[in-house]
Amino acid sequence: MxxxxxxxxxxxxxxxxxxxxxxxxxxxxxxxxxQLYGKSIEHFTSRAQATSALRDAILASRSFFERYLTPRGLSMQNILLGHFGASPRLRGILIDLDMAIWTTSDISKLRANMGLGTRQSIGVLHNLQCQLPPRHDHLDDLESFFYVLCHLVLLFESPGCRSKAMNDMFAEWETVESLHTLVVLKSAKLYDYCQWPTSLWWGEVAETLLKGFQDILWPIVQRKTTAR
Structure with a gap:
């Protein structure tokens, strides 16, 4: 600042x-x-740059939560690349906090908001169908970061090169009108990502990262869906 x-x-x-x-x-x-930082994370030029930027954005989100603030509305467009050679925690910059909310706010303000459906958590989408949906929390944001990772390693076969099949799939997420259908599509993505393998450019390490993130989130999504 x-x-x-x-x-x-x-x-x-x-x-x-x-x-x-x-x-x-x-x-x-x-x-x-x-300060003027780089372009959004989708303009990455290397695997290390992309994953480091995402990692630092997740750490920034955690820092916000420790200060009783939930960012919400997370997407590739509000994660900027840090300067070349930036130190850890400055390689990815989280911006555009217009959807952020204090965790101490009234429950009516903390309730789920539709925002960007492609990156919203399953719990948020599922509970938008409820008359009184529960609060949007830090775990919903963590799941949004997972979808950002999916966009990075599945949509992009290499820097600047998009997979047509993945582009069509994510475009479908943007246009689906039924919340239930979108929940089903995202559940399939979280439950079994293997039907959409990463490109050779990303390599085995990216698949390991995606699978590890998935293994953390899927039990959380199941518990939250049941509890809500």
Whole structure:
């Protein structure tokens, strides 16, 4: 961060005196100047750069959670590549926290929000069908990072080269109207990724990473789905 002006104006200052409405809340404008980092993570040029950026973004998300903040709305577009030769924790920069919410907020604000369906967790999508969905938590964000990893190692056969089959599959995720159908598609991805192997460019290490991430998440998804 270069500089911060944490209180520029309040929206309530532009409303008539005594104005009040239950669905309209005050918003505070602030200015934040940050360093210029690289392009989004999809513009990676090496395996190490891609996986290091994702790792540091996950660590950033954990740091936010330790400060009672849940980022939400995670995708490849809000993970930037750090400068060449950057030290650990600066190789991937998490930006665009417009969907972030304090974990201490009222439960009505913490409830699941649709956001980007392609990267939303199964639990969030499943519970959007409920009248009173439970809160979006850090485990939902962790699952979103898994889908970012899927986009990296399955969609891209090499830097800048997309797999047509994978591109069509992820495009289907974008256009599916039924939440239930999207949940089924994502469950298949989490349960058995082997039907979509990585390219030779990514190699066995990437498959091991994907499988390890999957092994962590699938039991969590099952428990959360049952509990919710």
């Amino acid at each position: 270069v500089s911060l002006q944490d209180h520029c104006a309040d929206t309530e200052a532009y409303r008539p005196p005594g104005f009040c409405h239950p669905n309209i809340q005050n918003r505070t404008k602030f200015r934040l100047v940050m």
